[in-house]
Amino acid sequence: MQQSPIEHIVIAGGGTAGWMAAALLARFLPPPATAITLVESEEIGTIGVGEATVPLMCQFNGVLGLDEPDFVAQTQGTFKLGIEFRDWGTPGNVHFNGFGDYGDAIEGVSPHHYWLKLRSMGEAGPIEDWSMPYAAARRNRFAPPEAMAARGGEAAFYKYAYHFDAGLYARYLRRYAEARGVRRVEGRIEHVDTDEAGNVAALRLNGDRIVDGEFFVDCTGFRALLLGETLGVDFVDWSKWLPCDRAVTVGSARRDPLTPCTRSTAKSAGWQWRIPLQHRTGNGHVYASAFMSDDEATETLLAGVDGELLAEPRTVRFTTGHRRRFWEGNVVALGLAAGFMEPLESTAIQLIQTGLARLVELLPDRDLDPVIRDEYNRVTANEYARVRDFLIAHYCRSRRDEPMWRYCAAMEVPDELAHKLAVWEACGRVALLTEESYQEPSWASILLGNEILPRRWDPVVDQMAIDRLRGGLHQRREAIARVAERMPDHAAFVNAACKAPMAA
Numbered sequence: 001m002q003q004s005p006i007e008h009i010v011i012a013g014g015g016t017a018g019w020m021a022a023a024l025l026a027r028f029l030p031p032p033a034t035a036i037t038l039v040e041s042e043e044i045g046t047i048g049v050g051e052a053t054v055p056l057m058c059q060f061n062g063v064l065g066l067d068e069p070d071f072v073a074q075t076q077g078t079f080k081l082g083i084e085f086r087d088w089g090t091p092g093n094v095h096f097n098g099f100g101d102y103g104d105a106i107e108g109v110s111p112h113h114y115w116l117k118l119r120s121m122g123e124a125g126p127i128e129d130w131s132m133p134y135a136a137a138r139r140n141r142f143a144p145p146e147a148m149a150a151r152g153g154e155a156a157f158y159k160y161a162y163h164f165d166a167g168l169y170a171r172y173l174r175r176y177a178e179a180r181g182v183r184r185v186e187g188r189i190e191h192v193d194t195d196e197a198g199n200v201a202a203l204r205l206n207g208d209r210i211v212d213g214e215f216f217v218d219c220t221g222f223r224a225l226l227l228g229e230t231l232g233v234d235f236v237d238w239s240k241w242l243p244c245d246r247a248v249t250v251g252s253a254r255r256d257p258l259t260p261c262t263r264s265t266a267k268s269a270g271w272q273w274r275i276p277l278q279h280r281t282g283n284g285h286v287y288a289s290a291f292m293s294d295d296e297a298t299e300t301l302l303a304g305v306d307g308e309l310l311a312e313p314r315t316v317r318f319t320t321g322h323r324r325r326f327w328e329g330n331v332v333a334l335g336l337a338a339g340f341m342e343p344l345e346s347t348a349i350q351l352i353q354t355g356l357a358r359l360v361e362l363l364p365d366r367d368l369d370p371v372i373r374d375e376y377n378r379v380t381a382n383e384y385a386r387v388r389d390f391l392i393a394h395y396c397r398s399r400r401d402e403p404m405w406r407y408c409a410a411m412e413v414p415d416e417l418a419h420k421l422a423v424w425e426a427c428g429r430v431a432l433l434t435e436e437s438y439q440e441p442s443w444a445s446i447l448l449g450n451e452i453l454p455r456r457w458d459p460v461v462d463q464m465a466i467d468r469l470r471g472g473l474h475q476r477r478e479a480i481a482r483v484a485e486r487m488p489d490h491a492a493f494v495n496a497a498c499k500a501p502m503a504a
Contacts, residue, residue, distance in 0.1 A: 004366040007034060010213030012189060012203060012226055014040030016166050017335025017352050018219035019173035020060070022182045024356045025217075027064055029363075031181030038177070039203055039211055041188040051166050051275050051282045052080060052262045052346040055099050055159035060353045064176065072498035074172050076278045077164035079142045079260050079490065081133035083345070087266040088450060090399045095126070095449025096261075097345075098133030100158035101441040103476050107464070112444045113428055113457040114469055123470070127448055130473065132158040135480045137261040141487035142494075148483055161346070163262065163275050163282075185211055189220075192230040199329040199368075200226055214366060217359075218333040222340070224323060227333040233323045236339075241392050241411065242320040243291075243404065244270050244342050248298050249284040249314050252307035258491040264344065265304065268292070269404040272304050273343070278500045281307055286342055289317075291404040318342070320388075326380045327373045332359055339384060344394060347387050350437065355380060382435035389417035390438045390446075397421075397452050421452070428454035 009025060011018050022038045029036070061071055071077070082098035102111040111130060118124035128134040136142060136158075145158050178184060187205035193212075195201040202212035218226035227233050239245055254276070263274040270287030285301035292300075298313050322339025326332060334355050341347045358379060364372045395408040396417075413421070416433060423431040424447055430440040447453075461469075488496075 005034070006214045006363070006366055008213045009034060009036050009215045009217065010203065010211055011036070011038040011217040011219055013219035013221065013335075013337070014038060014170060014174070014184075015219065015221070015335070016170050016349060017337070018217075019170045019177060020349075020352050021217050021219060021334055021356055022177035023064055023173040023180075024060075024360065026177050026180040026182050028360050031183075036177075036182045037185060037211060037213065038182060039185045039187060039189060039205065042186065043188055051277065052083075052163050052273070052343075053161040054346050054350050055161045056350050056353055057161050058159070066176070069498040071172065072162065072164070072494070073500045075162075075164035075168040076280075076500045077162045077498070078258060078276055078278060078494055080161040080163050080262060081137045081142065081158070081260045083262045083264055084137070085264050085266075085394075085446075085449060087400075088264070088271075088394065088398070089266075090451075091266075093450070095445065096128045096131065096134045096137065097442055097445040097449070098128070098131045098137070098158070099160055100131055100133045102127060102130040102444070106472070107460050109458045109460045110428075110440060110444070111473075112448060113461050114464075114473060115448075116428060116454065116457040117461050118469070118473070121466075127445075129477045130480065131445075132480050132483065133160075133261075135484035136487055137259065139484050139487070140257040140259055140490050141484055142260040142490040143487045148487065160260075163277055165277060165279075166349075185209075187211075189225060192226060194230065197329070198231070200230060200331055214330065215364075216331045218331055218337040219335050221336040222318065224333055224337040226331045227323055227326075227328055227337060231328045231331060233325050233328050235319070236321045236324050237319055238321040238388055239319055241388065241413065242342055242395070243288040243407065244286045245317065245319055246289050246294070246297065247284050247286045247316050247318070247343070248294070248301050249282070249316065250301065250305065250312070251280045251310040252283055252305045253310060254278070254280055255307045256491060257489075258494065260490040262346065266398075266400065267300055267304075268400075268402045270297075271344070272301060274304075274306075278494065280310055281305075284343070286344070288404050291402075291407075322381075322384050325377050326355070327376045330368055332376070338380075341384070341387055341391060344391050345387075345438075347391075347437070351383070351387070354383060354437075379435055382433075383437065385414070385416065386433060386436045386438075389414060389420065390443070392417055393421070393443070393446055394450070397450055425452070425454055426456075428457055 011021050085095050115127045189203050191204040193202040200216045202210050265272045269292035272285045275282035283305050287297045318340050326338050335352050362372050362376050398405040420431050430443040
């Protein structure tokens with residue numbers, strides 16, 4: 001058996017996707033054995049598609065060996081325990097998708113089945129009462145779970161993620177990657193050369209410079225210069241299911257309390273986010289331009305901002321979907337070049353991370369075995385479809401009485417999602433498929449939170465004496481509250497452990 005490893009990887013584009021790629025590739029394919037070059041131009045701005053993340057981000061940083069307090073400080077970050085949803089489903093509704101579950105299975109049955117029975121008897125509060133992340137978030141408290149477990153937190157199983165400045169994170173990873181041998185080339189890509197086989201051979205930059213390579217990572221944003229424009233891979237449009245196609249964003253002055261969660265508030269033709277950082281609050285209004293004008297969208301955003309504006313609002317246009325193939329020839333696309341899901345569940349950086357992990361696992365030799373490429377494309381397409389369905393589930397059973405929401409409630413959803421919803425409504429189970437990013441607790445939080453209720457609970461629930469059921473669940477609720485009350489205030493924890501430098 002003869003190996004012919006790739007000796008030169010070229011990353012086209014910087015930003016979050018490009019520098020995440022450079023950092024991880026340098027970690028597993030350290031130069032000089034594999035040369036890694038990143039080409040970016042300071043003339044071309046980047047789109048910060050997400051300042052909120054999911055717990056997978058902790059793993060990515062851990063693989064790189066990043067020091068968490070330093071990372072949070074240098075990116076003006078805070079901590080995230082989940083997403084608070086306001087006015088989704090119907091105005092006045094509030095629910096929480098936390099980074100944890102509702103407790104261990106009881107007699108092999110998920111806790112939400114027991115909650116359903118108590119609810120039918122008029123004895124259940126919100127299911128979030130059994131969620132450790134929610135208990136902490138509603139009190140504006142945070143500490144890492146290992147710290148609470150060490151202090152005897154019997155209900156301290158939960159995960160967390162981060163809010164951070166995406167531009168600062170890209171700079172942070174640039175320092176990491178360049179320290180490990182990644183070469184950065186400043187320049188604007190003016191042309192892409194291909195060889196006789198149709199693969200990318202080189203990037204031609206302004207100033208008559210050429211950067212050639214054997215394998216290319218396309219991080220050129222929505223344009224998808226390599227995969228889309230050069231290799232002609234078309235785009236699969238999912239806007240019929242996810243009609244929001246624009247976002248207007250603005251930063252505002254920090255306002256306390258510093259909440260350890262992202263807030264998503266439904267509006268008449270979309271929704272508004274609020275992301276608290278150390279130095280500012282990120283705000284954005286995601287909306288469907290078929291149902292709302294840009295001016296009205298901006299007015300809606302500004303009406304919901306709770307601090308002094310730090311800049312002029314900026315509008316970004318997008319189409320939800322993905323490239324039909326994520327890897328073609330000797331090019332793999334990441335980030336916006338691969339596809340985009342509207343930012344409802346902070347999926348953009350997550351999809352960069354999982355794509356990178358898959359690339360490292362399946363990185364080909366110089367022969368570019370098509371079997372490896374096809375497997376990458378198969379798994380990635382499945383992952384995107386599962387994320388798509390989870391996002392659609394937030395919209396498709398809405399009872400809001402506005403044109404966009406009526407459209408979403410009436411639309412025909414993808415077959416896989418229709419099956420999931422049918423199984424859920426029949427028996428309260430989540431029919432998980434392969435490559436699922438969101439597991440049963442997340443689905444349960446969104447479906448129950450939007451009052452999409454099963455017709456029955458698991459029959460095993462009825463075998464438990466009602467007094468035992470009440471007592472056990474009361475004990476869990478009280479244990480969670482005790483742990484949350486022992487946590488430090490979120491802002492106090494950030495100031496003590498990872499306060500950002502004064503200048504930002």
